[in-house]
Amino acid sequence: MPATDTRPGTKTILVIDDDADFTATVRAVLEREGYTVVEAESGAEGLRQFRARHPDLVILDVMMESPTEGYGVNEAIKYSGDFDAFQQTPVIMVSSIQESPDDRYPRAPEVDMIRPDRYLTKPLDIPTFLEIVRKAVRH
């Protein structure tokens, strides 16, 4: 369920993941830290929310409608030119698969385009995750 309006002075984090349970726990830990959380259940919905809410950080699952949906969303945010000033928004990709985009697409010239700012495996180590989030939204 999308969050209520952004509280002034807080950072907004967009969580794009098709597993509502995963999102529920991420929302709980982020809200406890004072962030405003917006959710999306698909890549398409995620891009819609990105455009509407201009989050300070995106947490993005890899496998959603398709096994590599997350990479497509990452590329859209950073390179499609649709998002102007918000291309610099940090993106943290998450997946239960222990694989980085470099491993998955070792020979693709576009691997630079699809490389997120961070790649974390699920389940998240919560303290580490929160530290990474803190650093990412500071910029």
Place this chain on the structure above:
Amino acid sequence: MDGAQRGEPIVVIDDDYAMRLACEQALAKVGYTVSTFADGAHGLEAVGTCKPGLVVVDLKMPGLSGLDVITRLHAIDPTITIIVITGYATISTAVDAMKAGAYDFLPKPFSPDELRLIVRRGFERRQLQLTSQQCEVERELQRRRFVTFVSHQLKTPLVAVHQYLDVLRQLGEAPEAAEKRQAWLSRCLVRTDELRRLIDDWLTLAQLEGGLLGRQRTRVDVDETITSVLRTYEGLGARDGITLTADVPEHCPVHGDPTCVGVLIDNLVANAVKYNRPGGTVTVRVQRAAGEVIIEVADTGIGVPADALPRLFDEFFRVRQPGVPKVEGTGLGLPICRRIAAEMGGVIEVESTEGAGSTFRVRLPDPEASPALATGRSA
């Protein structure tokens, strides 16, 4: 098993009529099917249609040479076993032929026994080659499917449960914990149940594919199975205002494994209820026509978009429609149905209109139409 038993034809290409006749007689005598051709061009033309497992070709021919024939044969089908007939002074040519892909060579003159022996060895080698290739491909596919399955399908519910428990533990006695605990613990149970059902379904599919399940052939009264399944789903249907009806004649036997027939019908009815709408209907109909028993499960539910239909029976394929909430399920129900139908010598089809509903149709051989099946002979 050699070519004669498998029914794979042999093609003989030789410009010498006497040689063609001798080869044909020697090989037909032990049961091979032989086609002969006087030149390479005609022989190659025929390969496409008669699909030989083995070709015997004379190296020295006018027109298209034996070597050319071998090279082209290889291009058509690299698995065809090739035996070259060579003249007494052409060992180096024979070596060239081997390099080009021939399996063995037979120098003239040779006896019918020598020909038969080399042909038999040729077929044996072919069998080994085909089996190992098949195994390799199958092994690779199995490995990849398993890796994808383990990585994602099994881990996803485990990840959810882990994070729920991890955060609950970290929250300790904090007020947020109290308000979230009940809801989250329920979700943990839902996800672990999901994981368990997933493993059960995966095992069912593996057992079906491995021949450990589904091979039994007893008489199963489909009408009774349907009655029993509908009774199971009556309560669930009533909760959502869905009516379940059966249009099934009293006498409807099929030949199969009773458990599997139950699973097949249960999966289809479960889907018909799950993907339905309040006030909708599920109708199970059985007909007998043209040597088949046709079981139809029709619903008035959300239907399937046309572009998703070809993939509907793929493992873990879920139709994602915007605005439609995710429906609970393992993603293996339909692949299991397809497998069970196939084990019984039948097929499963689907017709669907998005927004209106779907009809799944299982066609099984009618044991009462074919006397051979009715004897209960095991497959």
